[in-house]
Amino acid sequence: MAGSALRRLMAEYKQLTLNPPEGIIAGPINEENFFEWEALITGPEGTCFEGGVFPAKLIFPPDYPLSPPKMQFTCEMFHPNIYADGRVCISILHAPGDDPMGYESSAERWSPVQSVEKILLSVVSMLAEPNDESGANVDAAKMWRENREEFNRIAERIVRRTLGIPT
Amino acid sequence: MRSLGISVLSLTLTTIVIANAYYQKKQFYPSVVYITKSNPSMAVIYIQAFICVLIVGKIMRKIFFGQLRSAEFEHLMERSWYAITETCLAFTVFRDDFNPKFVALFTLLLFLKSFHWLAEDRVDYMERSPVISLLFHIRVLSLLLLLGSLDLHFIQHAYQSTVSKGASVQLVFGFEYAILLTVVINIAIKYALHSVDLNSETPWDNKAVFLLYTELIMGFIKVILYVAFVAIMVRIYTLPLFAFRPMYYTIRNFKKAFSDVILSRRAIYNMNTLYPDATPEELQAADNVCIICREEMTTASKKLPCNHIFHTSCLRSWFQRQQTCPTCRLNILRTPTSNNNEPRQDQRHRQVPPPNPFFNPFGGQNPFQMFGQNNQPQPQAQPAAAGAPSGAQNATNAPQANPNIPPFVFPPFPFMPFMAPPPMPPPNLQSLSPEELRRMEGNERQNVEARIQCLRNIQVMLDAAVVMMQQYSAAAALSSQAPGGEPQPGPSTSGTPPTCNGTTPKSPINLPTSSVINNNVESDSVPSTSTSSETPEATPTESVALTPEEEVRRRRLQKFQQAAEQ
Ligand SMILES: [Zn+2]
Numbered sequence: 237m238a239g240s241a242l243r244r245l246m247a248e249y250k251q252l253t254l255n256p257p258e259g260i261i262a263g264p265i266n267e268e269n270f271f272e273w274e275a276l277i278t279g280p281e282g283t284c285f286e287g288g289v290f291p292a293k294l295i296f297p298p299d300y301p302l303s304p305p306k307m308q309f310t311c312e313m314f315h316p317n318i319y320a321d322g323r324v325c326i327s328i329l330h331a332p333g334d335d336p337m338g339y340e341s342s343a344e345r346w347s348p349v350q351s352v353e354k355i356l357l358s359v360v361s362m363l364a365e366p367n368d369e370s371g372a373n374v375d376a377a378k379m380w381r382e383n384r385e386e387f388n389r390i391a392e393r394i395v396r397r398t399l400g401i402p403t
Numbered sequence: 404m405r406s407l408g409i410s411v412l413s414l415t416l417t418t419i420v421i422a423n424a425y426y427q428k429k430q431f432y433p434s435v436v437y438i439t440k441s442n443p444s445m446a447v448i449y450i451q452a453f454i455c456v457l458i459v460g461k462i463m464r465k466i467f468f469g470q471l472r473s474a475e476f477e478h479l480m481e482r483s484w485y486a487i488t489e490t491c492l493a494f495t496v497f498r499d500d501f502n503p504k505f506v507a508l509f510t511l512l513l514f515l516k517s518f519h520w521l522a523e524d525r526v527d528y529m530e531r532s533p534v535i536s537l538l539f540h541i542r543v544l545s546l547l548l549l550l551g552s553l554d555l556h557f558i559q560h561a562y563q564s565t566v567s568k569g570a571s572v573q574l575v576f577g578f579e580y581a582i583l584l585t586v587v588i589n590i591a592i593k594y595a596l597h598s599v600d601l602n603s604e605t606p607w608d609n610k611a612v613f614l615l616y617t618e619l620i621m622g623f624i625k626v627i628l629y630v631a632f633v634a635i636m637v638r639i640y641t642l643p644l645f646a647f648r649p650m651y652y653t654i655r656n657f658k659k660a661f662s663d664v665i666l667s668r669r670a671i672y673n674m675n676t677l678y679p680d681a682t683p684e685e686l687q688a689a690d691n692v693c694i695i696c697r698e699e700m701t702t703a704s705k706k707l708p709c710n711h712i713f714h715t716s717c718l719r720s721w722f723q724r725q726q727t728c729p730t731c732r733l734n735i736l737r738t739p740t741s742n743n744n745e746p747r748q749d750q751r752h753r754q755v756p757p758p759n760p761f762f763n764p765f766g767g768q769n770p771f772q773m774f775g776q777n778n779q780p781q782p783q784a785q786p787a788a789a790g791a792p793s794g795a796q797n798a799t800n801a802p803q804a805n806p807n808i809p810p811f812v813f814p815p816f817p818f819m820p821f822m823a824p825p826p827m828p829p830p831n832l833q834s835l836s837p838e839e840l841r842r843m844e845g846n847e848r849q850n851v852e853a854r855i856q857c858l859r860n861i862q863v864m865l866d867a868a869v870v871m872m873q874q875y876s877a878a879a880a881l882s883s884q885a886p887g888g889e890p891q892p893g894p895s896t897s898g899t900p901p902t903c904n905g906t907t908p909k910s911p912i913n914l915p916t917s918s919v920i921n922n923n924v925e926s927d928s929v930p931s932t933s934t935s936s937e938t939p940e941a942t943p944t945e946s947v948a949l950t951p952e953e954e955v956r957r958r959r960l961q962k963f964q965q966a967a968e969q
């Protein structure tokens with residue numbers, strides 16, 4: 237019998253394939269290794285990321301779901317909660333106790349109750365409503381706060397790039 | 404492609420060097436002497452040897468691992484860099500016996516090490532893939548056998564050399580291969596456990612425990628080896644700097660394994676003594692799926708004090724990491740045993756409301772909100788007081804917030820609900836008798852509940868503050884009154900509660916606790932601002948000198964107002 241982490245990931249994959257949430261596609265890159273997933277996230281409507289299709293990579297730890305996976309966008313992103321290298325910084329991806337920002341309550345932290353689907357939905361809402369307290373990308377946070385037009389312009393450029401439209 | 408080019412180039416160079424030597428000397432032995440005497444020729448030969456090692460490595464990798472996954476390759480590269488650095492450090496200790504043979508031995512060691520690392524990664528991979536082929540088993544088994552026998556051989560060689568010729572660099576090799584042997588044994592045990600698990604029909608619950616103890620025992624052996632090695636090296640040579648990094652990691656891993664074992668034992672003990680097995684009826688009543696593994700619960704399930712049910716084995720591994728309920732985050736270690744039998748239905752509704760950043764601007768930088776906040780949520784505040792009898796006496800600090808105090812209107816003490824008219828307010832926390840404090844500690848659960856309720860009230864108040872703020876700005880716009888004038892609470896807030904009036908804050912004792920709630924609820928406010936501006940004399944105007952933190956808050960407030968107006 238396969239390990240419990242693998243069985244749970246297979247169950248989640250099945251669930252996501254049968255009932256995909258709107259605007260989200262996710263699954264293992266290679267079905268021989270269920271611990272590396274890729275996901276495609278559609279930019280939420282009515283936001284500056286609308287229309288974009290953003291590829292991301294999810295790496296699961298061997299003790300999933302006891303520890304959270306890591307998520308990294310593989311396309312260029314400009315967002316207050318996404319590091320320059322694409323790593324996503326939201327509280328659901330952190331176990332309680334490991335606190336990069338120092339203020340997140342444990343209620344929204346990782347626990348086995350969470351799932352890939354919940355992570356991806358959180359990321360969608362993060363795209364819609366950045367938390368400019370987070371220091372993942374200080375420039376983006378500052379611009380989001382102070383120069384929204386410029387931020388929207390950059391976001392639009394990124395959206396175009398993910399769609400392969402020349403900017 | 405590039406590596407092929409380099410190999411061809413090196414092969415050509417070697418051929419040229421050998422051909423040149425043979426052409427000049429015509430005979431085998433003189434040619435060899437010629438090459439060894441000539442530095443450039445030797446350099447070419449060394450490079451060729453190095454490339455041969457790489458080629459052999461590649462071939463062996465193909466045989467034993469097939470295609471490397473990218474993660475494995477990155478891992479290998481990273482570890483190789485550390486190993487090479489450490490080898491260079493080791494050279495400095497043994498610079499006296501530095502010779503080609505010595506370099507060759509170190510290269511061989513590195514070479515074998517990298518195969519140990521790859522084998523380790525590969526066996527860990529067993530847990531990740533649903534398809535483990537027969538080839539995989541053959542490869543892993545033969546590799547482990549080969550590596551194990553090589554390690555043994557080199558240990559023996561090093562031992563004999565040290566016994567017959569005294570201490571030399573062989574000491575390092577003997578020790579390194581001994582460490583590698585423990586690695587091989589560790590991998591072999593893991594492989595066996597994974598294989599048994601793969602071939603069993605049902606999930607093997609105790610595998611995690613076996614893995615844990617394997618980790619602990621192997622970690623212990625490694626720590627002993629390292630300590631012995633460093634001790635010997637210090638006696639004979641000098642401090643072996645090159646062994647420090649791996650030693651540090653080994654000790655850290657051992658410490659982690661040790662605490663894991665302790666946590667696991669504690670979790671198992673708690674589960675067996677404190678929590679009852681879930682009855683079939685309970686399983687029926689719940690939706691029967693374990694939230695940790697997302698599989699049905701048919702056997703061996705435990706019910707936590709909060710009524711959440713999980714597989715025993717799933718809970719055990721989770722408790723090793725955190726002693727909370729995975730669903731509601733109830734701290735199970737702090738829950739007294741007596742709570743066991745009480746129904747805990749309410750607990751599942753007790754999640755802390757997530758701190759929404761948009762509420763934070765109302766961390767209270769001006770008195771106007773204060774009026775609104777303290778007025779409107781009173782109805783909600785009362786139940787909180789009831790929920791925390793022990794906290795209620797301390798509630799004084801909360802409502803004492805003076806309208807004159809710009810930054811801080813939150814109850815500075817987490818246990819305190821927003822009790823609008825506080826019953827017999829003690830002047831401050833200092834008046835708490837040790838008995839009272841102790842009672843609070845004993846009532847941990849109730850205090851937590853009171854705290855949660857308190858946070859809820861804060862949220863309600865913040866909502867109220869939003870309304871207030873809108874009303875205020877509307878009023879200000881209408882009457883073209885200077886915003887810096889006397890506070891004009893909105894129309895709905897005519898009755899200023901007594902709690903807001905003129906009571907001076909008893910600040911010093913409040914500050915530490917206030918920072919607690921500050922961190923929990925208000926992500927941005929900085930406790931120190933309350934100290935700096937907590938002067939009763941300050942006029943309730945917005946023109947008070949602003950600290951940078953207040954600036955930020957003000958800006959966010961404005962942002963929010965704009966959003967609200969739209
Ligand atoms: Zn389970």
Ligand SMILES: [Zn+2]
Binds near residue numbers: 707731733
């Ligand atoms: Zn629970």
